[in-house]
Amino acid sequence: MTADRLARLEDLTRRYARYRPCGAGLGVLWAGALLVMLTALFLWWTLSAYAAASASSVSLWRFLRSSPLVPPAWLVLAAAATPFAAWLGLTGIQDWVDGHFGAVESGERGVSCAGRIRGPHWMPSVLVGIMAVVLSGLLLVDATRGGNAVGIVGILAIAGWAIVWGRGSRDQLTQMVMLTLSIPPLYVIASTDAASKLAAGNLVIFGSYLVLMFWLLVQGATRFSGFLKVRRDLASIGPVEE
Amino acid sequence: MKDQSLRAILDLDRVVHEPARLAILTVLSAAEEVEFLFLLKVTGLSKGNLSAQAQKLEAAGYLRTIKAFRGRMPVTSFRITDEGRAALLAYHAQMRALLPGRK
Numbered sequence: 001m002t003a004d005r006l007a008r009l010e011d012l013t014r015r016y017a018r019y020r021p022c023g024a025g026l027g028v029l030w031a032g033a034l035l036v037m038l039t040a041l042f043l044w045w046t047l048s049a050y051a052a053a054s055a056s057s058v059s060l061w062r063f064l065r066s067s068p069l070v071p072p073a074w075l076v077l078a079a080a081a082t083p084f085a086a087w088l089g090l091t092g093i094q095d096w097v098d099g100h101f102g103a104v105e106s107g108e109r110g111v112s113c114a115g116r117i118r119g120p121h122w123m124p125s126v127l128v129g130i131m132a133v134v135l136s137g138l139l140l141v142d143a144t145r146g147g148n149a150v151g152i153v154g155i156l157a158i159a160g161w162a163i164v165w166g167r168g169s170r171d172q173l174t175q176m177v178m179l180t181l182s183i184p185p186l187y188v189i190a191s192t193d194a195a196s197k198l199a200a201g202n203l204v205i206f207g208s209y210l211v212l213m214f215w216l217l218v219q220g221a222t223r224f225s226g227f228l229k230v231r232r233d234l235a236s237i238g239p240v241e242e
Numbered sequence: 243m244k245d246q247s248l249r250a251i252l253d254l255d256r257v258v259h260e261p262a263r264l265a266i267l268t269v270l271s272a273a274e275e276v277e278f279l280f281l282l283k284v285t286g287l288s289k290g291n292l293s294a295q296a297q298k299l300e301a302a303g304y305l306r307t308i309k310a311f312r313g314r315m316p317v318t319s320f321r322i323t324d325e326g327r328a329a330l331l332a333y334h335a336q337m338r339a340l341l342p343g344r345k
Contacts (some may be wrong), residue, residue, distance in 0.1 A: 013272035104278030239286025
């Protein structure tokens, strides 16, 4: 057993552990598809409401700013289900990857997302938690004017799940996917409070999170390509002499 | 000098010195927890041999076996222990002393 061979084994293991999480990067594709679908549903509903109001004399932005638009139950349900569907899909993809090649947990504290974002691994969960508290507070304040308790429960359920999900993974890409898929649904649910007038703000939120998701897709693709390279290297490495 | 080298060779940890076990410990030292399936792929050992070598390493206290389930599938993973890490480091130090050109 040469020192080079041992160094190669070590390097392969480290790289595999780094590229394996988030379904070897494929989990981001699933998450991206979900966010695009939710955005499409949101846009379709918004544009339909704009057309139905025959408000062509005012711009869409002005219309959304001035109308107390409340999303329908189907859109709220779709939004609330998105983070859970993302987690289910990601778990399925990860199990498929691990079932074929085996799981390796990295010893690193918080696997970085291409080294661009640094910070404690609990930060995305905390951000979702803070956003949930702010938005449910908004609903609570407006409750006296007919706000809804179901919305508060929905927001807190998403935040609770985000914290559970976040605690279960030290991988930064998975954490960022969780953040990106948890915040827009919180806003959709919060806008069920007519007094909040969040319809216009939601357009900005969805736009921003789509841009973030695009960046995560690039990270996912990079990770998947790294994973394929490790697989090739694994296939080419000869057996250890028995 | 010759006696010293002979002594150093005799002092080598026989548990670690065997190539398959050295490979297993090296892989485990690079991660926190490694599944049996990955060890099979990376070492190219047969299932039987890998199990036997892992048992010997566990008996020496160099690794810990973790049994879990993925869905309904039983999954076996391994973790290197502090003793295992120390034994691997000591083995590398001994080999460097024996073969000075070795990294």
